[in-house]
Amino acid sequence: MNELQFLTWVRGPGLDIAVGIFLLGTVWRLFEIYTLGRRKDLAAPRRAAGASGLHTVFRRSLPPHGMLKRAPVSYIGGYIFHIGLAVIVFLGAPHIMLIANLTGLSWPGLPAQFIGLATVMTMAAMLAMLVDRINKPAKRFLSTFEDWFVWAVTFLPVLTGWLAVQHLLLPYTTMLALHILSVEILLIALPFTKLFHVFTLFGSRWHNGSANARKGVPV
Amino acid sequence: MSASLEKVTQTLKEVIDAPIASYFESCVHCGLCAEACLFYTETGDPKYTPIHKLEPLRRVYEQEFTLLGRLKKLVGLSRPISDDELDQWQELVYDSCTLCGRCSLVCPVGNDIVYMVRKFREGMAVSGHVPEGIRSAAKRTVETGGPMGLKWPAVANVLRKAGEATGVTIPVDQEGADYLVLLSSMEIVNYPEYIEALAKIFNKAKISFTVASDAFEATNAGIQIGSSDLAKVIVSRIVDAAERLKVKYVLSPECGHAYMAIRWEGPNLIGRPFTFEVVHVLELLDELRQKGVLKMKGKLKDPLILHDPCQIVRRGGVLQAPDALIRQVAENYIPIADQQKWNWCCGGGGGASAIHTEEAEALRARVFQIKKRQIEEAGVGTMVTFCANCRITMEEGLDHYEMNTKLLGLTELLAEHLED
Numbered sequence: 090m091n092e093l094q095f096l097t098w099v100r101g102p103g104l105d106i107a108v109g110i111f112l113l114g115t116v117w118r119l120f121e122i123y124t125l126g127r128r129k130d131l132a133a134p135r136r137a138a139g140a141s142g143l144h145t146v147f148r149r150s151l152p153p154h155g156m157l158k159r160a161p162v163s164y165i166g167g168y169i170f171h172i173g174l175a176v177i178v179f180l181g182a183p184h185i186m187l188i189a190n191l192t193g194l195s196w197p198g199l200p201a202q203f204i205g206l207a208t209v210m211t212m213a214a215m216l217a218m219l220v221d222r223i224n225k226p227a228k229r230f231l232s233t234f235e236d237w238f239v240w241a242v243t244f245l246p247v248l249t250g251w252l253a254v255q256h257l258l259l260p261y262t263t264m265l266a267l268h269i270l271s272v273e274i275l276l277i278a279l280p281f282t283k284l285f286h287v288f289t290l291f292g293s294r295w296h297n298g299s300a301n302a303r304k305g306v307p308v
Numbered sequence: 309m310s311a312s313l314e315k316v317t318q319t320l321k322e323v324i325d326a327p328i329a330s331y332f333e334s335c336v337h338c339g340l341c342a343e344a345c346l347f348y349t350e351t352g353d354p355k356y357t358p359i360h361k362l363e364p365l366r367r368v369y370e371q372e373f374t375l376l377g378r379l380k381k382l383v384g385l386s387r388p389i390s391d392d393e394l395d396q397w398q399e400l401v402y403d404s405c406t407l408c409g410r411c412s413l414v415c416p417v418g419n420d421i422v423y424m425v426r427k428f429r430e431g432m433a434v435s436g437h438v439p440e441g442i443r444s445a446a447k448r449t450v451e452t453g454g455p456m457g458l459k460w461p462a463v464a465n466v467l468r469k470a471g472e473a474t475g476v477t478i479p480v481d482q483e484g485a486d487y488l489v490l491l492s493s494m495e496i497v498n499y500p501e502y503i504e505a506l507a508k509i510f511n512k513a514k515i516s517f518t519v520a521s522d523a524f525e526a527t528n529a530g531i532q533i534g535s536s537d538l539a540k541v542i543v544s545r546i547v548d549a550a551e552r553l554k555v556k557y558v559l560s561p562e563c564g565h566a567y568m569a570i571r572w573e574g575p576n577l578i579g580r581p582f583t584f585e586v587v588h589v590l591e592l593l594d595e596l597r598q599k600g601v602l603k604m605k606g607k608l609k610d611p612l613i614l615h616d617p618c619q620i621v622r623r624g625g626v627l628q629a630p631d632a633l634i635r636q637v638a639e640n641y642i643p644i645a646d647q648q649k650w651n652w653c654c655g656g657g658g659g660a661s662a663i664h665t666e667e668a669e670a671l672r673a674r675v676f677q678i679k680k681r682q683i684e685e686a687g688v689g690t691m692v693t694f695c696a697n698c699r700i701t702m703e704e705g706l707d708h709y710e711m712n713t714k715l716l717g718l719t720e721l722l723a724e725h726l727e728d
Contacts, residue, residue: 297418
């Protein structure tokens with residue numbers, strides 16, 4: 090297989106397989122999790138301002154009381170790489186074109202230089218998070234193979250995308266094909282690893298928020 | 309798999325619900341829950357990371373409820389839980405978790421970790437992986453009526469003495485009273501002043517109340533051990549008495565876990581809503597304050613801080629009353645940085661204070677350092693709280709560090725300053 094055939098494969102059958110597994114996997118996992126149901130709380134509820142599932146969905150995006158000081162790398166690094174990833178995926182011109190081709194929806198992007206900067210910052214933040222995972226006792230203690238694997242699977246699309254745009258290391262076509270392949274691996278891994286938090290975190294925050302809201306505690 | 313392990317798995321399968329599944333799926337191993345847990349912050353030992361305390365529960369979830377987990381189990385890629393493992397986890401689930409719920413407040417993906425620990429204890433309880441201290445407290449509560457083995461004649465005696473001291477007779481088994489007053493053994497034995505305070509306040513506010521001879525104990529060791537069956541037996545006594553005496557309200561004592569047990573877990577244990585309202589004593593006092601019934605004279609001059617018991621405030625939702633009430637009687641009340649729902653546990657909640665092994669006691673002393681720091685940073689000689697269990701745990705801590713900090717109960721403090 091030459092590089093062009095490789096690119097054609099990852100753009101065609103490869104993408105179809107990855108998107109298929111991602112969609113089916115996601116639907117299956119969501120079904121598996123949320124059909125377990127929960128028992129109705131029979132205790133008479135109390136009301137309090139700012140306490141509800143929805144409040145918690147939003148509130149947990151901010152560092153809780155005193156936590157920023159205790160774990161600055163987790164919060165600052167976490168913000169930079171999450172926002173960075175969103176900026177790259179949804180505001181990078183080539184990605185918008187891809188989404189337009191797939192769905193017909195389109196919106197204006199950001200200049201390439203800006204996306205380049207966001208990419209470098211995202212990679213720097215992810216490296217800092219990796220070092221933090223190695224350095225912080227609790228984080229290192231919790232880490233399993235999956236944590237290192239998921240880090241790599243998230244980092245590779247960013248790295249290969251950046252290398253492709255910068256025309257570094259490998260010919261553009263090969264690097265682009267590797268970039269798309271790495272995204273496909275990410276898509277396939279997502280429903281079956283901790284990456285699935287991109288969906289379940291909303292349910293988790295909502296459950297926690299609404300259960301505590303019944304007690305009148307904004308959490 | 310042994311019969312007892314099968315029982316654990318069965319019990320855990322019953323308690324795992326959509327929230328728990330969602331929580332496990334959301335965890336990204338960020339370790340932030342450790343930063344909220346006094347057992348981690350004070351020891352630096354990563355095994356005390358809250359989410360790690362749930363590892364056996366997580367595996368049961370994965371192996372029983374997810375497609376991939378079932379496949380992994382089939383081909384031997386995932387280890388089933390074992391008795392040895394549960395033995396090892398007993399320390400993590402009981403000695404080093406007070407169900408304080410601070411972790412549930414910080415998890416960035418929103419996991420209610422303490423909710424899961426409470427459920428995990430159900431499995432630990434059916435298989436007997438429970439510290440002796442809590443087990444015997446639960447047994448005594450079921451058999452004799454209270455965790456300290458206190459029987460009614462002794463209680464009646466304390467009530468009679470409180471009546472003599474205050475000049476207010478404490479009614480027993482009186483039908484049609486507004487309030488059924490619950491007590492905790494800890495208060496009856498160690499802080500009878502609480503009962504006197506209450507009698508004075510009820511008398512002043514002209515509210516009718518009664519104590520039930522067959523349901524005076526409010527604490528529920530069944531919940532601390534994690535056994536819903538035992539917890540139901542214990543809570544049913546109160547429900548039966550309240551309904552027989554046709555009271556409008558059941559008054560929970562200061563004790564935090566007692567409040568949690570009757571107010572929030574109670575209706576879920578018996579499977580129906582209550583026909584009466586459960587009120588925490590501070591909620592009642594704050595209501596009386598707002599109505600102008602609770603008038604104070606003179607104020608305590610000593611600079612002091614407040615210790616908010618977890619189960620009443622963070623987990624119980626009595627958020628505003630304590631602050632409003634302490635300001636009535638304390639001239640130099642100093643609000644601390646981590647207050648109200650952010651307060652740090654005394655280290656003895658969730659049944660932990662009933663565990664008297666050398667290791668558990670040493671660990672409790674160690675984590676008390678966080679309270680020590682709070683007291684020292686505020687530079688006060690007095691701390692006020694409103695939970696008999698917190699108080700006794702903190703008294704042990706103060707003794708251990710040879711501190712001469714004075715500990716006061718909020719309700720008593722209010723009663724002392726009540727206008728005649």
